[in-house]
Amino acid sequence: MSQLRKAMLCLLSALAILVSSRGLRGQDDPLPSWNNSKPKQKIVQFVEQTTTAGSPTFVEPAERIAVFDNDGTLWCEKPYYFQLEFMLEQVRAAVLKHPEWKNDAAYKAIVARDAKALEAIGMKPVLQLVAKANSGMLVSQYDKAIRDWLATARHPRFERPYTDLVYAPMQELLAYLRANGFRTYIVSGGSVEFMRPWAEKAYGIPPEQVIGTQQEVRYELKNGRPSLVRGPSFAFVNDGPGKPIGIYRSLGRLPIAAFGNSDGDLQMFQMTAAGQGPRLVLVIHHDDETREYAYDRGSRVGGLDKAWDEALEKGWIVVSMKNDWAKVFGFDK
Amino acid sequence: MSQLRKAMLCLLSALAILVSSRGLRGQDDPLPSWNNSKPKQKIVQFVEQTTTAGSPTFVEPAERIAVFDNDGTLWCEKPYYFQLEFMLEQVRAAVLKHPEWKNDAAYKAIVARDAKALEAIGMKPVLQLVAKANSGMLVSQYDKAIRDWLATARHPRFERPYTDLVYAPMQELLAYLRANGFRTYIVSGGSVEFMRPWAEKAYGIPPEQVIGTQQEVRYELKNGRPSLVRGPSFAFVNDGPGKPIGIYRSLGRLPIAAFGNSDGDLQMFQMTAAGQGPRLVLVIHHDDETREYAYDRGSRVGGLDKAWDEALEKGWIVVSMKNDWAKVFGFDK
Numbered sequence: 253m254s255q256l257r258k259a260m261l262c263l264l265s266a267l268a269i270l271v272s273s274r275g276l277r278g279q280d281d282p283l284p285s286w287n288n289s290k291p292k293q294k295i296v297q298f299v300e301q302t303t304t305a306g307s308p309t310f311v312e313p314a315e316r317i318a319v320f321d322n323d324g325t326l327w328c329e330k331p332y333y334f335q336l337e338f339m340l341e342q343v344r345a346a347v348l349k350h351p352e353w354k355n356d357a358a359y360k361a362i363v364a365r366d367a368k369a370l371e372a373i374g375m376k377p378v379l380q381l382v383a384k385a386n387s388g389m390l391v392s393q394y395d396k397a398i399r400d401w402l403a404t405a406r407h408p409r410f411e412r413p414y415t416d417l418v419y420a421p422m423q424e425l426l427a428y429l430r431a432n433g434f435r436t437y438i439v440s441g442g443s444v445e446f447m448r449p450w451a452e453k454a455y456g457i458p459p460e461q462v463i464g465t466q467q468e469v470r471y472e473l474k475n476g477r478p479s480l481v482r483g484p485s486f487a488f489v490n491d492g493p494g495k496p497i498g499i500y501r502s503l504g505r506l507p508i509a510a511f512g513n514s515d516g517d518l519q520m521f522q523m524t525a526a527g528q529g530p531r532l533v534l535v536i537h538h539d540d541e542t543r544e545y546a547y548d549r550g551s552r553v554g555g556l557d558k559a560w561d562e563a564l565e566k567g568w569i570v571v572s573m574k575n576d577w578a579k580v581f582g583f584d585k
Numbered sequence: 586m587s588q589l590r591k592a593m594l595c596l597l598s599a600l601a602i603l604v605s606s607r608g609l610r611g612q613d614d615p616l617p618s619w620n621n622s623k624p625k626q627k628i629v630q631f632v633e634q635t636t637t638a639g640s641p642t643f644v645e646p647a648e649r650i651a652v653f654d655n656d657g658t659l660w661c662e663k664p665y666y667f668q669l670e671f672m673l674e675q676v677r678a679a680v681l682k683h684p685e686w687k688n689d690a691a692y693k694a695i696v697a698r699d700a701k702a703l704e705a706i707g708m709k710p711v712l713q714l715v716a717k718a719n720s721g722m723l724v725s726q727y728d729k730a731i732r733d734w735l736a737t738a739r740h741p742r743f744e745r746p747y748t749d750l751v752y753a754p755m756q757e758l759l760a761y762l763r764a765n766g767f768r769t770y771i772v773s774g775g776s777v778e779f780m781r782p783w784a785e786k787a788y789g790i791p792p793e794q795v796i797g798t799q800q801e802v803r804y805e806l807k808n809g810r811p812s813l814v815r816g817p818s819f820a821f822v823n824d825g826p827g828k829p830i831g832i833y834r835s836l837g838r839l840p841i842a843a844f845g846n847s848d849g850d851l852q853m854f855q856m857t858a859a860g861q862g863p864r865l866v867l868v869i870h871h872d873d874e875t876r877e878y879a880y881d882r883g884s885r886v887g888g889l890d891k892a893w894d895e896a897l898e899k900g901w902i903v904v905s906m907k908n909d910w911a912k913v914f915g916f917d918k
Binding site for chain 2: 460470504
């Protein structure tokens with residue numbers, strides 16, 4: 253009976269934790285960083301619709317899948333994608349092996365930290381440079397390089413670790429959805445390796461729930477030791493039309509809720525909205541230059557044009573960071 | 586307090602179910618279809634090692650990942666991979682659009698149901714034919730075609746639905762591992778689409794825990810409706826050295842237990858065994874032609890050569906279906 257005793261003790265302690273934590277918070281608002289405006293009301297309404305047993309809009313827990321873009325949706329993406337800062341270090345270190353880069357526009361923009369030039373060049377040529385920079389590296393070495401960088405790098409405006417720049421309202425939303433039986437996934441154009449080392453601590457999202465751009469990787473025995481080695485190119489770019497494909501490949505089912513902030517999320521929004529039953533599509537609009545940044549149409553990083561038009565046309569929820577969020581970052585007063 | 590009440594009721598009912606089901610089974614053997622020989626003892630020992638709190642070999646639940654090959658490990662793969670039978674129907678229907686196939690060796694072998702020729706040709710040319718056959722199909726149509734086929738097709742020897750030909754000992758093992766906090770994944774050379782429709786019912790493995798060979802898929806708006814359309818080629822072949830890569834891409838962490846039956850699993854075995862801490866690598870040996878089939882070295886379907894040698898050399902567990910399994914299929918007496 254020791255297995256049974258263990259299981260009972262485990263359940264009872266889970267119950268005790270639940271009671272005490274609920275007791276402490278009482279009827280506290282699960283989304284305190286959200287103002288009580290339309291987006292929050294719609295979120296709460298959606299969760300009630302999909303989780304109330306016996307309701308015609310009830311959704312089985314297995315199908316309660318919520319997908320979140322990362323850059324600009326869960327954390328800040330300005331002055332440019334944080335992954336680019338990491339790449340700077342990697343590319344700088346690799347230029348000795350690649351003298352031909354000295355005339356490359358993307359390389360020059362990275363080394364000069366020329367945000368304007370990087371915006372004009374776009375993400376792809378830069379990602380290609382870094383892909384080459386890290387070609388031949390073990391995935392374990394790459395993982396360590398990311399962790400080392402995160403431990404010391406600081407954001408140029410906020411002068412804090414990049415992982416401090418996650419949005420408090422979105423952290424609350426992730427936790428609120430999970431508390432209601434949803435599973436939360438990141439679906440990002442960024443590299444999956446770049447997010448996995450910190451996504452669990454920042455968002456409560458484990459590595460296997462991070463869907464992203466994939467590097468070519470090959471399997472090798474190095475001195476008899478099984479190793480995964482990074483190749484020079486991408487195996488799959490999980491952006492724009494790649495997002496519904498990445499979701500299909502990883503999950504084999506459709507999400508019922510999607511959260512994003514740019515045209516790179518449009519096809520993920522469309523695919524999510526097209527399913528049967530209740531759906532939640534929510535677009536974060538960056539309109540708060542005091543607490544964060546203001547950008548939308550025409551921005552090369554996080555541009556919001558077509559997805560905004562379609563959101564207005566189809567009644568998807570557009571969140572004004574300025575008006576709908578009481579707080580942006582955890583460190584905001 | 587209604588949220589709290591709901592959570593408490595949910596926990597209490599889970600507890601009640603647990604108590605009653607344990608009560609009914611008492612100290613029953615969780616692996617009744619396994620004889621009490623070395624493989625079963627090793628499995629139970631591994632589970633105790635990794636789940637006993639305070640033990641130096643304890644593994645956190647998040648890291649308790651077990652990966653299972655499908656064909657020949659979880660269900661039968663003879664006279665040839667069941668997916669080929671499904672392909673037969675698909676390819677036959679598509680030959681009208683592809684008259685050039687009439688001289689293709691793989692096409693001729695499929696139509697003639699020539700098992701020997703198919704073994705000689707191998708899986709890849711046949712998979713390529715079917716990939717072309719279904720090119721342009723919506724993924725939802727393909728899913729329906731698989732479900733329709735499964736509902737009517739019968740195995741030539743056992744004259745039963747293919748989904749009856751799952752191995753009872755492995756179903757028990759999957760359930761036993763999950764009851765001990767493991768997460769169970771399929772990692773197969775077969776197409777992910779072919780397994781997802783029935784893996785949950787047969788094995789308790791949901792679609793997002795099926796890792797397999799991936800078709801090229803493109804995103805399209807068809808009359809304004811978001812659609813995923815199958816392309817003519819593979820995006821990723823999850824076999825041999827592809828298996829550790831597929832695991833890395835999907836999970837971002839190493840399994841601690843791996844189950845397979847052929848050389849296509851060798852690199853997955855190697856990668857699993859290479860990690861720190863307790864590891865379980867188990868190779869199913871098909872040596873029971875009375876209840877199932879007997880094959881190993883030199884077989885084109887499910888050949889077991891190098892992986893067998895390495896299993897013996899490294900002390901991985903080799904399961905004799907004949908001696909270590911009390912039962913093969915659920916319908917065996």
